[in-house]
Amino acid sequence: MSYPDKGYGTFGPRPWQQTNWDWRAAGNFIGGGTGSGLIVFTAVSGVGGIERIALLLAGLAFVGLGLFCVALELGRPLRALKVFRNPRTSWMAREAWTSALLFPAGLAAAAGIPGFVWFAAALAVFFLYCQARLLQAAKGIPAWREPLLRPLLVMTGLTEGVGVFLVAAPFHGIVAYPVLLAFGVLLLARFVVWLAYRRRLDGVAAPGALAALDGAGRLLVFAGTAVPLVLTAGAAFGGTLAIILVAVAGALAALAGAYFKLVLVTQAGFNQGFALAHAPVRGVRR
Amino acid sequence: MTRWAMTADLRRCVGCQTCTASCRHANATPPGVQWRRVLDIEEGEYPDVTRAFVPVGCQHCEDPPCMEVCPTTATRKRADGIVTIDYDLCIGCAYCAVACPYQARYKTLRPAYAYDTEMANEKKGRNDKRLAVATKCTFCVDRIDAGTAKGKKPGVDHEATPACVNACITQALQFGDLDDPQSNVSQLLAENAHFRMHEELGTGPGFYYLWDRKDGVT
Secondary structure (H helix, E strand, O other): OOOOOOOOOOOOOOOOEOOOOOHHHHHHHHHHHHHHHHHHHHHHHOOOHHHHHHHHHHHHHHHHHHHHHHHHHOOOHHHHHHHHOOOOOOHHHHHHHHHHHHHHHHHHHHOOOOOHHHHHHHHHHHHHHHHHHHHHOOOOOHHHHOOOHHHHHHHHHHHHHHHHHHHOHHHHOOOOHHHHHHHHHHHHHHHHHHHHHHHHHOOOOOHHHHHHHHHHHHHHHHHHHHHHHHHHHHHHOOOOOHHHHHHHHHHHHHHHHHHHHHHHHHOOOEOOOOOOOOOOOOOOOO | OOOEEEEEEOOOOOOOOHHHHHHHHHHOOOOOOOOEEEEEEEEEEOOEEEEEEEEEEOOOOOOOHHHHHOOOOOEEEOOOOOEEEOOOOOOOOOHHHHHOOOOOOEEEOOOOOOOOOOOHHHHHHOOHHHEOOEEOOOOOHHHHHHHHHOOOOOOOOHHHOOHHHHHOOOOOEEEEEOOOOOOHHHHHHHHEEEEOOOHHHOOOOOEEEEEEEOOOOO
């Protein structure tokens, strides 16, 4: 049985947009993804000196900002430390534990203690993975519980991180071919996973959720993928504008990814509604 | 062992919402919070249309997704299958609410009243522990525990039975022990065709919908 999609304000049987998580929850995925991606790419890029310190601290700041956003959403924020109690099954608790390790590791890396930059990067990858699993474990929301959401969130988090790394290119000056190549590969990978994810939602998610995702997806594909790829290709030829081109490309990739996650949480979070497997048989049998 | 479960006979439910009112009365839930709701569903195309009233709420799942995601262990499942929330542990993150496929959970940030001011009954039923945390149907666990402690039988003796079941005017709602083959719910499930909501998700709801007699049963 299917029902027309009427969107907000209903309480069944039709699916409706969940109202429990809003921009504050989305902020956690945006900040966490961008920050962890930035920490990972800072380690991978091999950037050193004051630039590495600044990028690592910026990455931690993004993660911290995301966690602050989600703290704003808590009904009982003074009990926030209880979030650590159930790492056995809850990805939110695992995310909290990972962040508790990530901050000291990131600060140690920024302080230049040998080996910690890779440790922080590994924790950042796991933090990002925790976030992806966290959202995907929300079984009540068809667009979130789709397993391909995991690679999509990981890919877009990494891409946003590289994007911010490139936004800071005028500061650190790193626009080497391997960096641009990695950026291009991540953009394409995010694009491919998005297409696969979207295809899997056909006939599963509510029409309202699909419409919201399609709008954000168009932005992700054109402004967040195609344009950055063209700009990056242009930058690969060098020249005085190269550093500006990659900075703009990075900003577009990061902003499109962030907007996608905002829409995913606040507009594509339609629940499943209710459906009868069988209608009651009363009176004369048909 | 005991596995408490509820059945709703869709052929009997008339959508009177007495269960909803009785739940709200028994549990003093604020306006907008209905731990037991009754949906009004139309199916089919004119002229072949069927209407069904469908009681919904927490399904007290065998494998509750709300419990798995809860970061604080506030949501737990008792040995008898009842899924509970510890209001002192819950941080109000609402992760359970988005994990529940049955939209059974509520979070009320501040006291809400039916009228502008708090009425006497609202003052009496007020429970600030339930503010800004997740709440949901408990199968009236306090009644069950208090009743069984006195030797009463849930689903049979009103004193030990959830308020919504007691109030049901058509006996569409029934409550009992699935592990007892002689219980009312076991008998009803044996005699009637039934399904559970969103069974494909693998949550194993403890709430069964009866919709037809089984073949061969008159």
